[in-house]
Amino acid sequence: MLDAAGTTAALGWGVIGFGWVARDHAVPGLREAGARLVAVADPDPAARRAARAAGAQAHPDWDALLAAPEVEAVYVATPNHLHRAAVEAAAAAGKPVLCEKPMAGTLADAEAMGAAVRRARIPYGTAFDQRHHPAHGAIRDAVAAGAIGTVTAIRIAYACWLDPGWSADNWRADPTRAGGGALIDLAPHGLDLVHAITGEEVAVLHALTQRRVQPYAVDDGAMLLGRSTGGVLVQLHVAYNCPDGLPRRRLEVVGSTGAIVADRTMGQTPGGTVRRICGRLGLDAPLPVPDAPASPFARQMAAFARWLRRGGDAFDLERDLRLMRLMDAAVRAEPAPCR
Ligand SMILES: NC(=O)c1ccc[n+]([C@@H]2O[C@H](COP(=O)([O-])OP(=O)(O)OC[C@H]3O[C@@H](n4cnc5c(N)ncnc54)[C@H](O)[C@@H]3O)[C@@H](O)[C@H]2O)c1
DSSP: OOOTTOTTTTOEEEEEOOSHHIIIIIHHHHHHTTOEEEEEEOSOHHHHHHHHHTTOEEESSHHHHHHOTTOOEEEEOSOGGGHHHHHHHHHHTTOOEEEESSSOSSHHHHHHHHHHHHHHTOOEEEEOGGGGOHHHHHHHHHHHTTTTSSEEEEEEEEEOBOOTTSSTTOGGGOHHHHSSSHHHHHHHHHHHHHHHHHSOOEEEEEEEEEOOSSOSSSOSEEEEEEEETTOOEEEEEEESBSOTTSOOEEEEEEESSEEEEEESOSSSSSOOEEEEEETTTOOEEEOOOOOOOOOHHHHHHHHHHHHHHHOOSSSOHHHHHHHHHHHHHHHHTOSSOOO
16 A cells, blocks of 8 residues: 555556556556556457456456446556557546556547547546656655756666567557557657656657667667757657667766766666766765655556546646657658658
8 A cells, every 4th residue: 555545545447458567567556556456358368367367357348347337447558559449438438547658659649539538528647657666756856956956958768679579469560559669669758757857848859760770660769859848958768779788777867066867767667776976076875765665657556546536747638748749740850760
C-alpha cells in the first residue's frame, strides 16, 4: 500500500494487452499500489492463461472487460496501432483510461483518442512511468529548491539494443504497428521528463533519425534537440542500436550553479544513482533519494488512483497531445529523412 490515505486500495483494473510491460511491470505495480487486477483482454491464449493464473478474468477481446462493473479503470498496453481503438472503446464505456506511451502510433490516432476522451468526459492519462520514478521526483524537488540554480539544459541518453528477433512478434520493427522506431518509442519518456522536472514543456523540437545498424524498416537511432517554453535547452539521444554494456540510461540536468547527473534511473525499475555536482568546485555528492522501494509503475498506478479522486496535473490529456504534435512536426520536418 503506497498511499497513506488508502485511496488506491479498492481500485479495480482491467488490462487490455497482457504482454511484457503489463505482466512484468504494470500488474505487479498496481498490486504493489494496493489495487486489484480484475480482468484482462488479450487475443493470445498464452496471455489469457497467464491472466487466469494471476487471478483475473480473461477475455479474447475487450467488450466483456469493458462491460464489467468491477472494472473501474482500464490500462491499455497493446502494440501502439491498437491504442486508439482500445481507448475509444473504453471512452464509449465511460471507463477512466491509463494508456501506454506513445499515446498512439500516429498523430491522427492520438487526436481521435483525444476527441473520444473529451466527448465521453472520461479521465485519461498517458503512462509516462518515469515521471513517477523516485529518483526523478527527488531531482524535481532539488531543482525546485534551487540546488543547481537556473536550469539551462537537460541532456538525456536513453537507448537499448533491439535486434529484429527481440520478441516472437517484434511489432516495434514494423512501421505500421509501431508508427516509427527508436524515436517514437523512447523519446516521449525524455520529453515528458523535461516537464516533470522543470514544470516547462518542450515547445520547439528538431529531430534527426538514422537507420544505421539494425536491418528493419524503422529508425534505429535518433538525436533530438529542443527548447522548453522557458528556454531550457534539451538534447535527447534515443536508440535501438546501443549495446547493453555501454552507458545508455543517463539523465543530466545542468544549471547555473551546479548539475545533477542520474545514471540508470531511466527505465522501468527503481534504483540507479543520482549525484549533484557543485558548479564552483566541481565536487560531487550523492543526491538523497527518499527510501522508496516502490517501482515507477507502482507509484504511477497509485498516482492515477489519487488523480481520479483528487485531480491535479499528474496526468493531462492536452499536455500529452501537445507532445504528440511536437514529435510529429519534428519527424515531418526532418531534412532528408533516413530510409
Ligand atoms: N512505459 C514503459 O516503460 C513501456 C515499456 C514497454 C512497453 N511500453 C508500451 O506498452 C505497449 C505494449 O508493449 P509490450 O512491450 O508490452 O508489447 P507486447 O508485444 O509484449 O504485448 C502486447 C500485448 O498486446 C496483445 N494484443 C494484441 N492485440 C490485442 C488486442 N486486439 N486486444 C488486446 N490485446 C492485444 C498481444 O497479444 C500482447 O500480449 C506499447 O505501447 C509499448 O510502447 C511501455
